[in-house]
Amino acid sequence: MIAVAVIPLAIGNAYLEQLTGIMPKYSYDHYLVVNASAGTLSESIIDYKLIGDTLKNKGVEDFPQLVRTCKVIKGVESFKTFLRGAYLSSLYKFKHVSLRGNIPKNISEVNVGVLLAERLNISVNDEILLEVDGEKHVFRVAGILRCNCPYDEEVLIQLEDVWRLIPDLDGRVTLIEYSGELDGGRLEYLGMRVIPLQPTTQAVTGIVESTFNTIRNWALAICAVVFASSYFASLKICVDSLDRVASLRNIGLSRKKTGLFLFYKALIASLMSILIGISIGIVSSQVIFRALSLILSAEAYRPPTLTLSDLALVSIVSSVLSIIGSIPPIVRVSRTRA
């Protein structure tokens, strides 16, 4: 029975180690920095001039962006979207943006995304009305961009121009994208949250662990049966011995000694069964696991193992329940007369 409890735990551990072991370890080189106290990206405000000075000459490229909601009006049609202020030349290069027309050269020029242009029938050199923070501004569309990304439905403007457009946000940005090895500690000290992008390992680890936890929750059901069985096995061993105990009492054995006889019998039986059960469990799980790996043609596998906590759980709970199982017969013996 102990072996039955050990097998799923050991195989489960092996699967977790196996999957964690073969998981590729990515080193991050792309980060997003936002204000740590902001609940959402759109609420984030960062003092870019302060952050920019802190990370100057650290071998990282930064792409500061100020994002505001805006309403684009063309003729009678309008559409609510985002106005993104950024250093457009470097951002376009970083995001592999293709542009029909030109990059904005002054405060009266913007670029619009291809989806937005199609939606509002906007062409290069058209004039559009932009409502930002309650104020309306007229812009000339210098170019239409395409990047297969959210910018396709946005309006893009040079960062200095958006600062002039919204003076309250001068020198501030919503987010900064970083490319390169970043010292996150310094930024976090300044109240920033550094979010690694392309978090493959992090995500896969989370998925594997949640599935593994489900298997463990499941295995607990098996353990519950085994632990209940430990109690009844011990109880049965002691009840079976009652005739012999009665004989021992008749030849003069004291109540205390007969109680101890039953207690030691249950203890030795439980320790032996734990030792044998765990050994059989590990061996049989390894056999089953290796056989399955061969049958299922799994190229690499990690043999099943028990963690110390699993070992402690199975051993301690089984022993305690076995000992508890011996108590009713001991009480019964202690009440009988010789």
Added chain:
Amino acid sequence: MSITLLKIIRWRKLALILAIVAIASAIVAFTACISLGTFHTISNLLTIDTGNVMIIYGANARSPQTSVISLAVYNELISMEGVEAVSPEVVSIALLPNDKPIVVRGVDPSSLKDFVEFKVLDGAFIDGERYFEAVVGVDASKRLGLKTGNKVLLRSILTGSFIEVEIIGVYESKTSLDDEMLVPLQVAQWLRGLPPNAVSMMRVKTSGGLLPRENLSGAVGGGGAVEGPASKASRIISLLFSVSPGAMASRYVARGAVESMQEFISREIKLNEASFWSIVILVFSGSVLTINFASTLFVLDHAKEISIIKSIGGFRRIHTMILLIVLASSLLAGLTGSLIGYIMSKFLSENGLLLVGTYTIKPLMNVGILLASAGLASIVSLLSTKTALDSLKA
């Protein structure tokens, strides 16, 4: 005589034995519900099997979700006789701000509604026209604490792409989509790093019997787009632009939704229904031994009384009486235990403690499972009691 027999039964001991039978039945039912639920959840990741829904995906792909196929196939499919509806979909996985993963599925909402019935529980459903809007399934909403009006940052796990979307509604579909987030096709393409002319897979609804599977895969397998009906096709294509050649599948397969997932399970995850049942059997073996111990103890506790009654000639009646009592009570205890097992699995599932990947395992219970676990527990109890009774000296 019967009343005398009833008097010798130690009811407290019997109650203990019945509690054990109930616990064992609960554990067996709990395990059966979860194991079948797991298999059912994985098998139905794409859709509930209705027979006339096929999934088109790359022949060499590990699963429909990981496949990359050309969107041009859409036009070929929609123009075929016998095809009622086609839904192109892109499957990507993203991390939420709390680092929990979620499946983000790019869809054309009106096409998907031909396959799945959505009930909007809060807010509204996406119309596919707005880039920064998303809807979330009821299970994902509960598990991850996502509500209408929340703005969430999605970080793709495969690319450096990220986007903040606003959740405009919560839906219920009674399918695995309840554990996902639905976004417009372009958003999922951006997160997955796919070009605008590529999708993961397509659901195809055929009118029963008119279009065999072989014809369907044969028709799309050759590649080459055919101009289709203007309605939905042109609307979807109009949202997407340049159709450039990429690393897309050149051969496609058409399989039933459940069949394609089961093939994935047996081919890639190496799991099948037998392995799930082996766990059930493992637990059941343990339960059988426990019930056996408990029943034997019950008889041993009554050994003296039984021997006395046997010695005065009540042999047959006492055996029958005890067996009847054990059968009736253990059947009742087994049924109660099975129900408790189901409620327990349901409770764990509702609280997000049973997950396979990012999907909640929905425990499966039917009258068969209920009766089987209760019946087996009571039969084991009955046989164990009879064996113990027979072993007593007359």
